Amino acid sequence: MKKVLWSAVMAVALVAPALAHHSPAAFDRTKKVTLVGTVKEFRWQNPHTWIEVEVPDEKDKSKQVVWGVELTSPTYLIRAGWKSNIIKPGDKVTVVVNPVRSGEPSGIFVSMTLADGRELFERPARLGTPESK
């Protein structure tokens, strides 16, 4: 039976800018939402990889809500152990996001746990520092 967990927790962290094509100001970096659901679609592409995750509606659990999850470029995901086939539609996943401030089902990726227990992150932004040479 699918366990549904939506939690909003305060997080204080210095967030390095990710490789993005748009302003990140839409996201509330102080909040995290944990989505336990099923992969609807996974697109491995530039400038952003994205995942659509179906999760039961909090108010009416007979309905599904599709969350859009935005990630950085595959260039950096590869270095964090990602592959283009690491998830596929139908896979059970737990995804943590910083949500958009409007309350819509959209967020920027923080981490993901696969059904086999593996936990995935985006590669920390090493570019932009002098040791990147």
Place this chain on the structure above:
Amino acid sequence: MTSSKTIRAAAVAAALSLAAAGCTTAPSQPAPPAPSQAEADAIAAGTLSALAPANLNKARPAPPFDLTSNWFIDVSQDPKAWHFYLPPLPKLTAAAQKEYDTSMKYDAEGKVYKDDIGQCWPAGMPLIMTRYWPMAMIQKPTAIYMISGFMNSVRIVYLDGRKHTDLDVIVRTYNGESIGEWQGNELVVDTIGFRGDHHWMDQDGPAIPAGEKLHIVERFRMVNDGKQLEIEFTMTDPDHWEGEWKSTKRFNRVVDVDIQEVSCLPDLNAHIKSTTSKTQVFQ
């Protein structure tokens, strides 16, 4: 020893062997051929391409440095160093101040004001230089080709002595028209010919517009034994601020990342839902 180290060691050994045998990886060039008829016609018309052999082979002083590399904005001292809105800012005109104030009002409400770049408009100069993506630079004797990892935006700095295109025929662009000249140990680049719509000096916080009168002079110099590139920007735009706006940015040489094909495809924002969310303000 890992396989990559083995390969590298073998390459170094091969290079040393060639050097010992009197060979180098840059053999002396044969005398340049005479210009073709097409090149002679282009020279007469003043339209010789930067990549025409007759232009590339023209005798020129050796440049003080070669920018060919991948570069990435240095944010080690300040995570916001990729922004241009950092103080000191020049005094904005009333029109620009209105945009600045409006953007800050919406920012305080957690909304995103006129995020044109997020809607696939080009970042343009100067933002394209510091976009949080690597930039490949390829230096030839006649031009430097800059390709940003961000939407593969192309910027060309001509070094072949040409003048700016007349403003009544120039095709205005977001990166503008750049003419470079070596001055001592610096490359000085003059850029004009900008589009003034959907063009911003910065966004994602204070929004400061850029207009058709934008004029940017950059001084490129190598620092830290070539590990870093420094660019000093001097920017004027009388429609949007008074006097000169100066900003200096540093870039790190990056050798473990290449740029890739990156496009703002028509279906991108349909799935990047933050770009179409209620947080966006465009009026």
